[in-house]
Amino acid sequence: MDHEDRQPHRIPTGHGDEVELAIFSPKMHQTHFPSLQITGYLLSIILTLLAFGMVAYHWMPMASLIPVILILAFIQAGLQLGIFMHLREGxxxxxxxxxxxxxxxxxxxxxxxxxxxxxxxxxxx
Amino acid sequence: MSTTTTTTTLPPEFQDNLESIRIMGFWVFLTTDLVLFGSLFAVYVVFRSRVGLGPTPHQLFSMGPVLTETLILLTSSFTCSLSLYSARKNRVKGAISWLVVTLALGMSFVLLEIREFTTDVLNGHTWHQSAFLSGFFTLVGTHGSHVTVGIGWAIMLAIQLGMKGLTLTTRRKLYAFALYWHFLDIVWIFLFTVVYLSGIA
Missing domain, CATH: 1.20.5 (Single alpha-helices involved in coiled-coils or other helix-helix interfaces)
Structure with missing residues (x-):
């Protein structure tokens, strides 16, 4: 099969599975400097310390504290998946x-x- | 092994059809592992207030070591991603070095956790004492044993990378290990939040 005229963002697997959600279209993040990894690392440290600070220093009432730190955990999980687990690649x-x-x-x-x-x-x- | 390669903008780990399917298979494994951890989280949350005559979460946890463990694991997740980054730059030495850093951090994490568990047990807080402690030791211990297995895996992977260099197979193995390690990091984030932070809140 000849795939010369294919658009660059399409990945020629040749099995008709090229249909993609535009925002998730696969791309390889490869830069000269691992800036994405460093960003992800710093963000995860900040989120961890933020959640820890909220609990240790009682920044908000108990009723809203648990949901908020859970949301922070989900954000951090999303970061891990998106940046480190290369969800958009492949x-x-x-x-x-x-x-x-x-x-x-x-x-x-x-x-x-x-x-x-x-x-x-x-x-x- | 299939050697059909399509030179595209695909990352190197996905150039080969068969290796791509193996990575997909690893995602399926992670799914089943998530079911395991989900069950243990459910048990823990349900039994959390059943402390009997034993300590409450608030009395048991000391946050200093736990925060250190968390920062160590986050850092190891970062160095693991640098290992893959180096591999994609075709720097095999860099990939091995970052992998060794990752497993050293993983080891210090496990040692800290063992020390924490030993202290609890020496104080008489074994998992026989209450439903809360059973759930706690099972959940955190399962994660710790996963990290321990990961360390063994990283050692073998580092040896293999040293012997064979960056081939299609070793690249895929490194990628799968990275997925595993980041997955354990995600599980720990929830452990940190649900078990430790909620415990002292």
Whole structure:
């Protein structure tokens, strides 16, 4: 098969799986200096210290503290996935995204529904 | 092994069809591992307040060492990404050196965790004492054993990189190891938040 006239952002796997979400279109981040990795590292340190500071120095009431540090954790997980696990690379997002979506939904399902079901009688603190 | 390569803008680990499928397979493994950790997180959260006569999370945790462990693991995640970065620049020495740094940081993480567990057990807080401690030791210990396995893997990978250099196979192995290591970092972020930070809040 000849793929000479293909647009540059299309990856010629040759199996018809080139359909991509534009924002997730695969690209290889390779610069002269690992600036992306350093940015990711600094951001994760900042997020960790921020969450730690919130808890250690009681920056906000208890009711909102746990959701906020959980959101910070999810942001940090997203950073790890996007920057360090190269989610946008490879042969296209059609490969990893469905597996990842399955993993996240099962994981959140197990944890979320366990908490939910236990709240009825005994309570989860 | 298939040697069909398509020279494109694809990253080197994905140039080969078969190796791409192997990376995909590793994502599937990570999915099953996430189910394992999800279950343990669920158990922990449900049993967290069941302390019996044992210590509460607030009494048990000392945040100094835990914050150190977290920073060590975050740094090792960073050095692991630098290893892959060097590999993509075709610098095999750089890739091995950063990998060795990564596994050294991983080792110090595991040692700190062992010290933390030993202190707890010597104080009589074993996992027999309460449902909370059972859940805690199982969850954190499973993560720690994953890191330990990762260290063994990194040692073998570093030896292989030294012997074979950067081939299609060793590149893919390094990539899979990086995925594993970053995955463990993500699990630790949630451990840090759900177990330790929520515990002392």
């Amino acid at each position: 042969r296209g997002t059609t490969w990893q995204i469905p597996v990842l979506a399955l993993a996240v939904s099962i994981g959140l399902g197990i944890v979320g529904f366990s908490i939910w079901i236990m709240m009825f009688k005994s309570g989860v603190s």
